[in-house]
Amino acid sequence: MGGGTELIVICFFLGLSAGVIGKIKGGSFLLWFVIGACTFGIGIMAALLARVERNEPRRACPTCRNVIKLSDQVCMRCGEDLDWPVAEPVEMPATAP
Ligand SMILES: [Zn+2]
Numbered sequence: 001m002g003g004g005t006e007l008i009v010i011c012f013f014l015g016l017s018a019g020v021i022g023k024i025k026g027g028s029f030l031l032w033f034v035i036g037a038c039t040f041g042i043g044i045m046a047a048l049l050a051r052v053e054r055n056e057p058r059r060a061c062p063t064c065r066n067v068i069k070l071s072d073q074v075c076m077r078c079g080e081d082l083d084w085p086v087a088e089p090v091e092m093p094a095t096a097p
Pocket of ligand 1: 075077078080
């Protein structure tokens with residue numbers, strides 16, 4: 001018996017950790033399990049850094065009060081054309097010399 005069994009066990013727990021994190025973040029447990037198990041822990045980091053769609057900022061349409069994503073340009077309910085919110089200034093990344 002070599003170290004193969006230990007490797008499988010380590011991969012399993014790495015996949016389990018990534019899967020749980022991915023599931024908490026609203027993703028697929030199975031998908032993140034596979035990523036975590038195949039990348040030896042890198043998948044856990046990826047799951048932690050994954051963008052959380054649920055936490056995307058939202059706003060209400062001024063016409064029908066329908067709650068939409070901040071990035072949406074048009075209201076899905078009434079078709080109102082929405083301006084990009086000007087309250088938050090967008091910082092442009094500094095260009096390298
Ligand atoms: Zn609307």
